[in-house]
Amino acid sequence: MGSVDTTILQDNVIVDGVLRYPPTGIKVLVVGAGLGGLLTALECWRKGHTVQILEKGGCISEAGDFIGLGPNVYVTIREYPTMFQEWNKITYDPEIGVCFQDGSLATSKYSWEHELEGVAKHAAWPLRVKPVGFRRDIALMYLSQCERLGIPITYGVNIIKYSEDPERGIATAHADDGRLFTGDVVVAADGIGTKSHGITMGKPVRATDTGYCADRICYSTKHLKDAPALKEMLATLKRPQLRLFTGTKIHAVFLVTQDRVCVLITHKDDGTASESWAENVTPEQVASALPDQDKWDPKVIEAVRNTPSGGIVRWKLCWRNPQPKWTSDNGQVVQIGDAAHSLLPTSGNGAAMALEDATSLAECLRLGxxxxxxxxxxxxxxLRYQRTSLIQHMGFVNRREIHRDTSEVVKGGSRPLHFGKWIWTHNPERYAAEKFEAARAHIDKGAPFENTNLPAGHVFEDWTMEEELEKEKSGVFMQDLKTNGDWGLV
Known part of the structure; x- marks a missing residue:
């Protein structure tokens, strides 16, 4: 006779329509309630782990402008029915166009890569993924879902040190007021200023100033007063519009929806930028950063000049070289998002990589x-390092590509900021499930292993920020990255 299965089946645990995996007994402490930290908490809860979130601020930060998030981010959104409905209401599908300085189109209008006819099937198919959202809206959406699931968040906790105790099997996050918070694993999701490098890299790792900054503007169209060109555009607006302006050592992204106006201008830092959402500059300071401002699209100028008081952040763009080690020696502290891999805005995937991290880590913990x-x-x-490093690299290459005269950028009908199907066909949850055992065998026994979440045929190469900055200084653009492997769409 065969053996008898004596497993005791538990009732399904369903909260707010979310089906929870069986409990793992793993306590996950998430430090940082940004987008990556919040989704880490949600995915860890769904995968059966016990979760607690710590946040430095007194509440969730609602600062920020718009972000692009593709299908690779939303592979599990349907697992959260209430949040799924909310997401469908707060995301946008803008039409894209590259413009000359005066606002005239340098290319025909087009849609996001994953929406084009005849391209590869994206990771969240058949979901129609609207790829633009506002950071505030996405953060509050994730927070509301955490609250509905009963995930506890403790505010006002400033973590200044991380440690682990292999004998006891716990990791600890140390607050500046002496409080200690423990878990089986501590996730450092606390951004570029994290103090977790002391335990992952053995020393603090400071971010390096790239010499550039980003003026970030986002506000309600209700604030538009003296803006005849923008109001005329809004009167006939049927689909949100996203415009890219390029130039020597400068580029601007301009987004208009029926309810919001956003401008993101990247330019050389004159020393007034900082890494803080609390430090503001004036519309006049932003306008002065635009060369020949009287020749710019009047809608962009109106958007800048109508910004409410205190509504412009001049964000210093800082960077760390690719960091192949995100975990402590015993693996009980792990970094995600900007704590592990800071990205330039021109990567177009900074938030996306943090959210992929969240999905991957939760599944890896379940399997382990x-x-x-x-x-x-x-x-x-x-599973994650090579992919994020390549996208970090892409941010520098993209910036070199668009920091040129517009006629050069669009020569031959080119559309800048090409990503490729390898980004938006990737499912981080499925990839973790499929590759977990092979990756563990590689770590434990030295078995062969090769990541397949890169462009097919891509030969991964290490690189440094210093090398990329030298290329920028030359002023000559050569596509030396996206010819390595298959960056196509089909």
């Missing part, structure tokens, strides 16, 4: 189980 948290975080790191 409480007895093998250390392997789980290191598998996650192995």
């Amino acid at each position: 189980g409480k007895a093998d948290v250390a392997s789980a975080t290191k598998v996650h790191e192995l």
Whole structure:
């Protein structure tokens, strides 16, 4: 006779329509309630882990402008029915156009890559993924879902140190007021200023100033007063419009929806930028950063000049070289998002990579189980490093591409900021499930392993920020990255 299965089946745990996996016994402490931290908490809860969130601020930050998030981010959105409905209401599908300085189109209008006819099937198919959202809206959407699931968030906790105790099997986040917070794994999702490098890299790792900054503007169209060109545009607006302006050492992205206006201008820093949402500059300071401002599209100028008081952040663009180690020696502290891999805005995928991290890490922890948290975080790191490093690299290449005269950028009918199907056909949850055992065998036994979440045929190469900045200084653009492997759409 065969053996008898004596497994005791538990009732399904369904909260707010979300089906929870069986409990793993893993306690996950998430430090930082930005987008990456909040989705990490949600996915870890769904995968059966116990979760707690710590946030430095007194509440969730509602600062920020718009972000692009493709199908690779939303592979699990349908697992949260209430949040799914909300997401469908707060995201946008803008039409894109590259413009000359005066606002005239340099290309025909087009849609996001994953929406084009005849391209590869994206990761969240058949969902129609509207790829633009506002950081505030997405953050509040994730926060509301955390609250509906009963995930606790403790505000006003400034973590200044991370540690782990292999003998006890716990990791600790140390607050500046002496409080200690522990978990089986601590996730450092606290951004570019994280103090977690002391335990992952053995020393603090400072971000390097790139010499550029981004003026970030986003506000309600209700604030438009003396803006005849913008109001005329809004009167006939049927679909949100996104415009890219390029130039020597400067580019601007201009987004208009029925309810919001956003401008993002990247230019050389004159020393007034900072890494703070609390430090503001005036519309006059932004306008002065635009060369020949009287020749610019009047709608952009109106958008800048109508910005409410205190509504412009001049954000210093800082960077760290690709960092192949995101975990502590015993694997109980792991970095995600900007704490692990800061990206330039021109990568177009900064928030997306943090959210992919969240989905991947939760699944790796489920597969590793409480007895093998250390392997789980290191598998996650192995699965993610090359992909995020390549997208970091792409940010520099993209910036070099668009910091040229517009006629050069669009020569031959080219459309700048090409990503490729390898980005938006990737499903980080499925990839973690499929590659987990092979990756663990590579870490534990040296078995062969190759990541396949890169462009097909791509030969991964390490690189440095210093090398890329030298290329920028030359003033000559050569596409030396997107010819390595298949960056196509089909």
